[in-house]
Amino acid sequence: MPQFIDTRALNDDARNAAAREAALQQVSWPQNLAPPTVSYTSHGHVAIVGPATDLQRAMQALTDNELASITLVTTQSALPHDSTHDLASVRDIACAHPHLEGYLGAFHLSAGDGGASLSQASLGRDHFDAILDLGTPALLQYELPPPGYHRVNHTTSLEQAVQDLQACVGEFEKPRYFQIDSDLCAHAGRGQSGCTRCLDICPADAISSVKQEIVIDPFRCHGAGSCTSACPTGAIRYALPTPERLDDYIARLLASYHAEGGDTAVVRFLDQETQASDPPPAAGHVLDVPLEELGAAGLDHWLGALARGGAEVRIVMHDSLPPSLSRLVHDQYAQATAMLAALGHDTRRLSLIDAGDSAKRDALPIVAPLGARLETTRPHAKREALNSILDFLAAHGTPSAKRVDMPVGAPFGTLDIDADHCTLCMACVAVCPVQALSTPGQSPALQFQESACVQCGLCEATCPEGVIALHPGFMADPETRSQVATVKEEAPFECISCGKPFATTSTIASIKQKLADHPYFAGDAIKRLEMCEDCRVKDIWHDMARDPNAQLKV
Numbered sequence: 001m002p003q004f005i006d007t008r009a010l011n012d013d014a015r016n017a018a019a020r021e022a023a024l025q026q027v028s029w030p031q032n033l034a035p036p037t038v039s040y041t042s043h044g045h046v047a048i049v050g051p052a053t054d055l056q057r058a059m060q061a062l063t064d065n066e067l068a069s070i071t072l073v074t075t076q077s078a079l080p081h082d083s084t085h086d087l088a089s090v091r092d093i094a095c096a097h098p099h100l101e102g103y104l105g106a107f108h109l110s111a112g113d114g115g116a117s118l119s120q121a122s123l124g125r126d127h128f129d130a131i132l133d134l135g136t137p138a139l140l141q142y143e144l145p146p147p148g149y150h151r152v153n154h155t156t157s158l159e160q161a162v163q164d165l166q167a168c169v170g171e172f173e174k175p176r177y178f179q180i181d182s183d184l185c186a187h188a189g190r191g192q193s194g195c196t197r198c199l200d201i202c203p204a205d206a207i208s209s210v211k212q213e214i215v216i217d218p219f220r221c222h223g224a225g226s227c228t229s230a231c232p233t234g235a236i237r238y239a240l241p242t243p244e245r246l247d248d249y250i251a252r253l254l255a256s257y258h259a260e261g262g263d264t265a266v267v268r269f270l271d272q273e274t275q276a277s278d279p280p281p282a283a284g285h286v287l288d289v290p291l292e293e294l295g296a297a298g299l300d301h302w303l304g305a306l307a308r309g310g311a312e313v314r315i316v317m318h319d320s321l322p323p324s325l326s327r328l329v330h331d332q333y334a335q336a337t338a339m340l341a342a343l344g345h346d347t348r349r350l351s352l353i354d355a356g357d358s359a360k361r362d363a364l365p366i367v368a369p370l371g372a373r374l375e376t377t378r379p380h381a382k383r384e385a386l387n388s389i390l391d392f393l394a395a396h397g398t399p400s401a402k403r404v405d406m407p408v409g410a411p412f413g414t415l416d417i418d419a420d421h422c423t424l425c426m427a428c429v430a431v432c433p434v435q436a437l438s439t440p441g442q443s444p445a446l447q448f449q450e451s452a453c454v455q456c457g458l459c460e461a462t463c464p465e466g467v468i469a470l471h472p473g474f475m476a477d478p479e480t481r482s483q484v485a486t487v488k489e490e491a492p493f494e495c496i497s498c499g500k501p502f503a504t505t506s507t508i509a510s511i512k513q514k515l516a517d518h519p520y521f522a523g524d525a526i527k528r529l530e531m532c533e534d535c536r537v538k539d540i541w542h543d544m545a546r547d548p549n550a551q552l553k554v
Helices: 013-026 052-061 118-123 158-166 197-201 226-230 243-259 272-276 299-307 323-342 358-362 382-395 427-431 458-462 478-482 505-514 523-530 533-546 548-553
Strands: 037-042 045-050 069-074 090-094 098-101 108-111 130-133 149-151 170-175 178-180 207-210 213-216 236-238 266-271 286-291 312-317 350-354 413-417 445-449 468-472 484-489 492-494 501-504
Touching: 013 243, 013 286, 045 052, 045 118, 052 069, 052 158, 069 118, 090 118, 108 118, 130 158, 149 158, 178 213, 197 207, 197 226, 197 323, 226 236, 226 323, 236 243, 243 286, 243 299, 243 382, 266 272, 266 299, 272 286, 299 312, 299 323, 299 382, 312 323, 312 358, 323 350, 323 382, 350 358, 382 478, 413 445, 427 458, 458 468, 492 505, 501 505, 505 523, 523 533
Parallel strands: 045 069, 045 130, 069 090, 130 149, 266 286, 266 312, 312 350
Antiparallel strands: 037 170, 098 108, 178 236, 207 213, 413 468, 445 484, 492 501
16 A cells, blocks of 8 residues: 655755765666677768659768769659769669668668669669668658668758768677577467567567567667567567666665665656756656666566665656657556556556656655565566566555456466367477476376466467467466466376376377278277377287288278
């Protein structure tokens, strides 16, 4: 339940500000001094694409350029003969429907999808280094286009775009923002498709599914972080900083702030660019978490900040956020507040505020911090880390012990399994990437643990009997969520020849029903389905020895 706040202490803003400054002196932002990097090399061979009149304007804006070559690709009318100046480095090509893909130093511009290479036709090179797109519609429709691609729009003038284009010469580096562990990925298994959350949310379209494996193009990745927050298993992890180091920073910052005499902290998540333009100074009780990108922290970090001593968490939104990232933050916020309410906490502990709104930034918290703090360090596994936070919030709240609805696509829920028609074939166990479905091993049994389930749907798609259905929602009873429940258990079926247990009664009955009319198992041969693999082979060879021509009758 919410606690009363000593507003007199809160009003001592100078003391809180001093405590914050002392904490910031003691706790440094986690830096990776030698992060993995991605390198680009551009020799200055550029293509400018668009109508002839716009190309002429662009050429007039190109002054004192050091570009190696300029290829003008006209998409409508042809260029006048005298429009390309007297520069040997300028060429022009007509192409009504050019197709573009790539990134700085490696742009492939072709005459239509799969058509002839325009860089080969113009320069005899495999690619262009940079692109200025003046056409309508844009060649690339990504919210975050790749490095080296420039376009005139409501935020970028032609002069600015040309200036940026001219700067795209040389060698460049950027951090490799992500780490990926395919073993944890719930995207696909056994030929079936499952989770697509990262594919649906990437604003740079840098994520693809290749042979049912998630692949991230580091050259097109902008480090927006939306994939890492959306990934329910932790298969994709943000690297600047890692989730463990970010949580550790928040925990140490809060602990130092309170140790220095600070009261009732509000933790504010925002990106570094927004923090740099923030109107100073923030109220003393506001502790900032300045992220590389806002998507680098999700609901696990927000709820973790509450569990580690923050009274409230405020997430700062701004107009330049890519729409997909904004949707992700709103979706994570909806999930987090639904779980807070289900666990008996005031949902006003979490809020979204606009950049530049100093009144909401500095507002005194409405509720006091929890009566205790989560002291344990964050586990490496993302779902395990979130479960530890949810268990802590449940222990210090009043859980409803009911299943509550969650936003569509939330990675929380149970499974509806028709145990009567389940054959315990274990196809679902084999495909589950998070071991939410398991078997004890001693005897044929299917077990399920809801707290591990991410609702990827692989089990539902794989089940040969069609007896599994996803049931989304959040169970607010911690014991029920964490319980390893036995869904079905049977005695093992023993081989009728040697007595070795090798399957379940349900599996054998199902196979016999499906193969009853197969000529290979006609007559007494149907008994082979009740034999283990060794005895089945022996029985076949005995029949062949007695009647070698029998195999020709099948």
